[in-house]
Amino acid sequence: MSKSNTKLASRNKWMQRFISAPYVVWSIGFIVLPLLMIVFYGITTKDGRVTFDNLKMIFEPTNFSTLVLSVQLSLVSTLVCLLIAYPLALALRSLKLKSNGLVILMFMLPMWMNFLLRTIAWQNILEKNGVINMLLGAVGLPKLNIINTPAAIVLGMVYDFLPFMIIPIYNVLAKISDDVIQAAADLGANQFQILIRIIFPLSLPGVVSGLTMVFVPALTTFVISDILGGGKILLIGKVIEQKFKQGNDWNGGSGLSLVLMVFIFLCMAIVQKYDKDSEGSGVW
Amino acid sequence: MKKALFAGALLGVSLFLAGCGKKYANGEVVVYNWGEYINEEVIDMFEKEYDIKVVYDEFTENEDMYPIIKTGAVNYDVICPSDYMINRMIQEDMLYELNLDNIPNYKNIDKTYLQSAEEFDPGNKYSVPYCWGTLGILYNRTMVEEPVTSWSAIFDEHYSGNILMMDSVRDGMGIALKYLGYSMNTADENQLEEAKQLLVSQRPLVQGYFVDEVRNKMIGNEAAIGVIYSGEAIYTQRENSDLVYVVPDEGSNVWIDSWAIPKNAKNKENAEKWIDFMCRGDIALLNFEEITYSTPNTAAREMIKDEDIKNSTIAFPGRDILDRCESYRYLTTDVEAMYMKKWNEMKVSN
Numbered sequence: 001m002s003k004s005n006t007k008l009a010s011r012n013k014w015m016q017r018f019i020s021a022p023y024v025v026w027s028i029g030f031i032v033l034p035l036l037m038i039v040f041y042g043i044t045t046k047d048g049r050v051t052f053d054n055l056k057m058i059f060e061p062t063n064f065s066t067l068v069l070s071v072q073l074s075l076v077s078t079l080v081c082l083l084i085a086y087p088l089a090l091a092l093r094s095l096k097l098k099s100n101g102l103v104i105l106m107f108m109l110p111m112w113m114n115f116l117l118r119t120i121a122w123q124n125i126l127e128k129n130g131v132i133n134m135l136l137g138a139v140g141l142p143k144l145n146i147i148n149t150p151a152a153i154v155l156g157m158v159y160d161f162l163p164f165m166i167i168p169i170y171n172v173l174a175k176i177s178d179d180v181i182q183a184a185a186d187l188g189a190n191q192f193q194i195l196i197r198i199i200f201p202l203s204l205p206g207v208v209s210g211l212t213m214v215f216v217p218a219l220t221t222f223v224i225s226d227i228l229g230g231g232k233i234l235l236i237g238k239v240i241e242q243k244f245k246q247g248n249d250w251n252g253g254s255g256l257s258l259v260l261m262v263f264i265f266l267c268m269a270i271v272q273k274y275d276k277d278s279e280g281s282g283v284w
Numbered sequence: 285m286k287k288a289l290f291a292g293a294l295l296g297v298s299l300f301l302a303g304c305g306k307k308y309a310n311g312e313v314v315v316y317n318w319g320e321y322i323n324e325e326v327i328d329m330f331e332k333e334y335d336i337k338v339v340y341d342e343f344t345e346n347e348d349m350y351p352i353i354k355t356g357a358v359n360y361d362v363i364c365p366s367d368y369m370i371n372r373m374i375q376e377d378m379l380y381e382l383n384l385d386n387i388p389n390y391k392n393i394d395k396t397y398l399q400s401a402e403e404f405d406p407g408n409k410y411s412v413p414y415c416w417g418t419l420g421i422l423y424n425r426t427m428v429e430e431p432v433t434s435w436s437a438i439f440d441e442h443y444s445g446n447i448l449m450m451d452s453v454r455d456g457m458g459i460a461l462k463y464l465g466y467s468m469n470t471a472d473e474n475q476l477e478e479a480k481q482l483l484v485s486q487r488p489l490v491q492g493y494f495v496d497e498v499r500n501k502m503i504g505n506e507a508a509i510g511v512i513y514s515g516e517a518i519y520t521q522r523e524n525s526d527l528v529y530v531v532p533d534e535g536s537n538v539w540i541d542s543w544a545i546p547k548n549a550k551n552k553e554n555a556e557k558w559i560d561f562m563c564r565g566d567i568a569l570l571n572f573e574e575i576t577y578s579t580p581n582t583a584a585r586e587m588i589k590d591e592d593i594k595n596s597t598i599a600f601p602g603r604d605i606l607d608r609c610e611s612y613r614y615l616t617t618d619v620e621a622m623y624m625k626k627w628n629e630m631k632v633s634n
Contacts, residue, residue, distance in 0.1 A: 062625065065632045128491075128506050148492045230492020231451040234631040245347055246453060247624055248617065 041254035054255020063239055063256065070236040073150060074218035077157035081214045085165035093173040103170060107163040115160055119227045122156055148230030156224040164213035172206030208274040212267040219263060236260065312337040313554035316360040319344055323574035330561050336554050353378060356548045362555040367540050370411050371404035372614035379410045380545040386556040387412065389563035396603060397580035401540055403611045411542035412559050415577040417514040418601060418609055419455055419537040426526050427508035435463040435532045437509055444489040448501055448510035451493035453627045454612055455537065456483065459511065462534050468610045471619045480626040484633045502527055515577040517598050529598045535608030
């Protein structure tokens with residue numbers, strides 16, 4: 001009996017490996033190898049000597065101030081996303097929809113359009129003679145001048161990344177059992193106490209993964225700042241792009257990328273801490 | 285310039301497509317040109333007349349093309365880089381000398397442009413001009429008090445918030461250098477620092493730094509003054525008749541994109557036939573009508589029917605304007621890095 005069980009288990013193990021093989025090959029070829037190449041370029045010079053100069057480049061005043069600005073803007077965007085997404089996710093939960101499909105669809109639908117196009121649309125909306133200013137002008141209100149300012153970039157980031165905040169939070173909230181909430185009410189907690197002491201702590205994993213999923217792409221974007229910042233606001237992502245393309249300096253670009261990766265690893269560490277019940281690990 | 289993302293995909297598709305089709309008696313020629321930079325009819329005509337198969341690929345920036353030629357990832361027979369890139373490729377011994385006996389239509393190329401081309405290709409040994417243009421100011425005559433003639437307009441507080449600057453390191457720094465009376469190819473750090481300071485003082489006045497967007501913003505009356513390439517200017521004037529293009533008195537950049545044959549070409553003779561075909565008057569005219577960038581081809585210019593275009597000082601500026609202009613030269617990696625550093629320091633200034 002036990003013998004056939006182990007046999008079955010090992011067959012399952014092989015099956016799992018077989019099925020996941022394409023993904024493993026993919027991730028080695030397109031995630032692990034490129035990362036190793038970036039590490040290699042990042043810590044060598046053009047003629048192949050090991051150096052830390054590429055990493056130290058982040059402390060050049062220009063590069064450092066772009067990093068600081070990038071962190072500031074992406075923190076603000078992440079916070080704004082959270083403030084919008086959490087109440088929305090709560091409201092969605094209280095709708096008690098039978099299938100999640102509709103909710104997901106509502107937020108995914110705009111994402112099926114290319115995000116470049118949607119960002120360019122914002123450029124047209126916010127422009128000096130754009131849609132908003134035409135409407136404001138028509139009713140005699142003063143014009144709004146946020147295009148080519150940090151505010152426009154934050155707006156673009158929030159708009160583009162908001163779904164990444166809503167969906168993980170909603171997923172966690174939807175899983176919280178009503179029994180837990182009713183039990184809290186039975187024991188005398190008011191609505192506010194239930195929210196702060198029951199729902200919020202239970203939803204933390206969703207919040208944390210939402211924060212990461214917004215913060216990381218916001219930190220590294222250069223397209224949004226290009227389109228909505230009018231080239232006036234230089235972010236670290238753009239500096240890295242320049243190094244690779246115009247500067248043809250792959251070593252410098254990789255070095256700066258490695259520095260940014262520190263932030264990403266920090267975020268992943270935080271998620272790991274909160275996301276304890278992760279599933280499906282240990283296939284290989 | 286986000287188009288760069290598609291360049292790779294395009295390359296793959298075109299190489300795949302290259303595998304299909306009929307047999308040609310005289311082999312093939314593999315062409316690498318800028319995107320939307322030819323009249324596609326011309327490619328078919330070449331295939332029919334010479335019985336040579338054309339494999340046609342496109343790039344979006346000189347910097348995208350360079351590593352492919354340098355590493356020999358694809359063996360292109362004929363390429364169309366800009367001036368400073370040709371200069372760099374000559375310095376790095378990446379180009380074949382052309383045999384002009386195989387390019388009889390070379391006689392159609394106006395001596396004026398060959399003379400300008402000598403700045404980056406001394407002796408005109410390696411390249412044949414294909415298209416060219418200038419960098420200048422496009423202004424809206426209803427939004428300025430007097431006609432713009434000087435770069436000073438884009439540093440004028442009076443037009444604060446109404447200026448569109450070029451978001452390109454060489455062009456941006458080049459304009460400031462030229463306004464200060466220096467060469468656009470200077471390697472002197474003090475001059476670059478001075479140019480940077482000028483650009484720092486300009487930054488608060490600028491609505492934004494753009495490249496391709498200048499065209500539509502000027503047509504849409506979003507700004508009074510914009511820096512733009514002459515090739516775009518004719519198009520903008522068709523859309524908005526208030527727009528005027530001018531090459532400022534201090535001088536500016538003249539750029540030339542030219543055909544050249546890389547050392548790793550496999551079909552050098554076919555490549556020369558291609559270049560000769562591009563220099564033929566009727567072919568150059570077909571290309572000019574399609575892409576509206578100025579042609580250095582005198583035979584083609586003779587054949588232009590529209591008198592306004594034929595005598596347009598935007599498409600065909602006189603010698604006096606060209607004498608004020610300078611073409612870019614390749615400045616070695618270190619100097620170009622310094623240009624970028626100064627430009628970025630300006631971008632993060634307050």
